[in-house]
Amino acid sequence: SYFPADQWSQGATCGACTVHPDPSLSHDGTWHDTTYNPQVSGPMSISFSFTGTRVQVFNILPGAVPAWTTHTDLTFNVDGSNVGSFSSDPQGDSGFLYDQPVFSSADLENTNHTLTIQTTSGVASIVLFDYLVYT
Numbered sequence: 001s002y003f004p005a006d007q008w009s010q011g012a013t014c015g016a017c018t019v020h021p022d023p024s025l026s027h028d029g030t031w032h033d034t035t036y037n038p039q040v041s042g043p044m045s046i047s048f049s050f051t052g053t054r055v056q057v058f059n060i061l062p063g064a065v066p067a068w069t070t071h072t073d074l075t076f077n078v079d080g081s082n083v084g085s086f087s088s089d090p091q092g093d094s095g096f097l098y099d100q101p102v103f104s105s106a107d108l109e110n111t112n113h114t115l116t117i118q119t120t121s122g123v124a125s126i127v128l129f130d131y132l133v134y135t
Contacts, residue, residue, distance in 0.1 A: 057117065
């Protein structure tokens with residue numbers, strides 16, 4: 001689930017979105033897009049339940065876009081415990097990086113888990129969530 005739901009867009013069809021990756025280079029031609037501004041809203045999050053021993057998260061990372069945040073700053077929780085973070089700042093290139101691994105957790109017990117991805121750093125951040133893989 002995406003929270004708050006009204007702050008997330010299906011990126012390939014988002015007319016109001018500022019950055020526009022190439023759908024043909026994203027996983028299955030789709031991704032979910034949000035921008036977190038701590039002065040305007042609370043954290044954005046994605047939660048997934050899965051059964052397995054490993055989970056990997058892949059995002060699209062934007063290049064620099066003038067006058068808009070392209071910083072990405074994420075935290076990851078598995079079953080309520082903080083298990084990692086990811087931060088990226090584009091370095092002057094306006095191109096996109098596709099299939100970028102932003103989180104991986106292995107050696108989980110083979111049971112039901114909940115993964116939560118959040119923007120909680122207090123820094124404006126864009127999220128272009130592409131897909132996850134679990135086994």
